[in-house]
Amino acid sequence: MQNVYDIAHELVRxxxxxxxxxxxxxxxxxxxxxxxxxxxxxxxxxxxxxxQTKTMSGQEPDADALDQIQKLYGIVMSDPLASSYFNAQLxxxxxxxxxxxxxxxxxxxx
Numbered sequence: 001m002q003n004v005y006d007i008a009h010e011l012v013r014x015x016x017x018x019x020x021x022x023x024x025x026x027x028x029x030x031x032x033x034x035x036x037x038x039x040x041x042x043x044x045x046x047x048x049x050x051x052q053t054k055t056m057s058g059q060e061p062d063a064d065a066l067d068q069i070q071k072l073y074g075i076v077m078s079d080p081l082a083s084s085y086f087n088a089q090l091x092x093x094x095x096x097x098x099x100x101x102x103x104x105x106x107x108x109x110x
Contacts, residue, residue, distance in 0.1 A: 011099070020091040027088040030081055037081045044072040 015021050031038050051065050076082045 015095070018095065020088070020095050024088040024092045027085040031085040034081055037079055041076060041082050041085060044069070044076050047072060
């Protein structure tokens with residue numbers, strides 16, 4: 001029987017060979033090469049995460065915060081570098097989510 005950690009490392013190697021991972025790495029490099037756009041993306045992600053955390057903890061969603069996030073999203077998506085990074089990140093997260101779902105269902109974790 002193979003060691004489960006060895007299998008996990010094999011999965012990582014396979015993930016790194018996917019187009020989605022390669023696209024994410026390329027988009028991240030391009031984004032990091034532009035400090036202004038990178039800072040804008042980081043700001044959007046931080047504000048979005050704060051909003052989601054508050055909402056998930058049962059706090060009433062703040063309309064002003066939601067409005068600000070929506071405006072930032074519009075700005076982010078209008079920039080080709082940021083939009084490309086955002087889309088590549090979503091594609092990679094989809095694969096990771098699918099893998100987690102497969103594993104969770106297989107070991108009956110809820």
